[in-house]
Amino acid sequence: MPAPTNMPNRRTQPARILLVEDDKNFQQLVASELQEQDHRILTASSIAEARYQLEEADARIDLILSDLRLPDGSGETLLAESRQLRPAPAFIALTAFGSIAQAVELLKAGADNFLTKPLDFEQLHICVDRALEYRQLKLEFEATRHKSPEGDFHGMIGNSPRMRTLIYEIRKVAATREPILLLGESGTGKELAARAIHAESRVSAKDFVPVNCAAIPAELIESELFGHEKGAFTGAHQKKPGLFQAAAGGSLFLDEIGELSLELQAKLLRALQEGTIRPVGASSEMTTDARIIAATHRDLRRDVDEGRFREDLFYRLEALSVELPPLRERSTDIPMLARHLLERIGRSFNQTTGDFAPEVIHAFRAYPFPGNIRELENIIKKMLVFSEPGQNLDRTSLPPQLQQMLPTQSPEARNTPEGTSRFNVDPPFPSLEQVKQRYLRHLIQQVGGNKRKAAEQAKIGRRTLYDILDRDKDSQ
Structure with a gap:
């Protein structure tokens, strides 16, 4: 068997690969070789074990690498079953008894490639990269084919x-x-x-x-x-x-x-x-x-x-x-919703858009949004108006009420590259009491200073509102 070959110039991202092979020594050798390329390897020695791995809740498999001769059946059965998964993993068949006719039949059935033992590991890496790359292209194509992407229900x-x-x-x-x-x-x-x-x-x-x-x-x-x-009345001429x-x-x-x-x-x-x-x-x-x-x-x-x-x-x-739930009760939707609004508003302004910096998304999720989606939309409009085309929207674009939701960065964090910054915060986030106080101050401002209306909007009693505001004064 050829010696394992290191492949430093990989084009694909690390993937989750299911290796189905009943020869334990060969299984360990192939798994070790693929792990060298940072792939996560799950193993099975039979079709039954492979099915178990595929059914695991967290086992989203990108590629199945399977022997054709297994103790409880043929790998072709696994190939057929894997085609029914959504999204379907890529599939590479392995065998020591291959023929051209068999390879053609497997490719017709949906396999991405067919390799014979003993393996040429350089060829294995090339086939794995190509299969994963082709699968990613198919997924991207499928995503653009649908009018409504995941998480978009008639515009909701x-x-x-x-x-x-x-x-x-x-x-x-x-x-x-x-x-x-x-x-x-x-x-x-x-x-x-x-x-x-x-x-x-x-x-x-x-x-x-x-x-x-x-x-x-x-x-x-x-x-x-x-x-x-x-x-019928004055002015009703017809x-x-x-x-x-x-x-x-x-x-x-x-x-x-x-x-x-x-x-x-x-x-x-x-x-x-x-x-x-x-x-x-x-x-x-x-x-x-x-x-x-x-x-x-x-x-x-x-x-x-x-x-x-x-x-x-x-x-x-x-x-x-x-x-309908208020936005503060579904904050995990905010990153997706904010980017959807940014893209839509950008089109209406005929302006190219960048993305939100991570700290902006953090502030969006921490802020209670008393005006809900309409308030988020208006904030993004203002941020976009005062930004340059294609520019990422960072903390300097945020209005004052959201600036309060930002974590404090250390000098070391400010000097780290964008996207890898570390927040050194004391405390790491505003306390629950601070968030309540900031929320109520903003809410009172939004309703013109009417504390009764603010209490109704927050769905708390006026006495509770006054207690929280009094604690705010005591802490200052």
């Missing part, structure tokens, strides 16, 4: 447990024709969720019609929703269909439904229960089949208790409700 970005639960709920409620109520703080993406529900529903080919109930003057909202007849008619057969999204008057709530309830509406000035009702998706950032249950929202309408909507 993230794959945290909270997001996966939300996507599951959206798919479930979308399958019905019942009205849906979306709950969540301002800026959490309720309109995106409504559009996702429409896209997943059986009426996705019909129109999605959004309306912000808080943005239309009270004297015009009824006419906008239900339409009006000619002469008949006009409303948004219910525009959304016929599709979805009508009523954002900020909690802002509707009690009188209009009663008319909306009739549309939900009876499927009929009456345009302003009309003498008869007309049917509607628009599917209603409503949304609010308000606590409607409390509004019902205080007489600001109809109880019957609340229970009609609340039967199928979906709550």
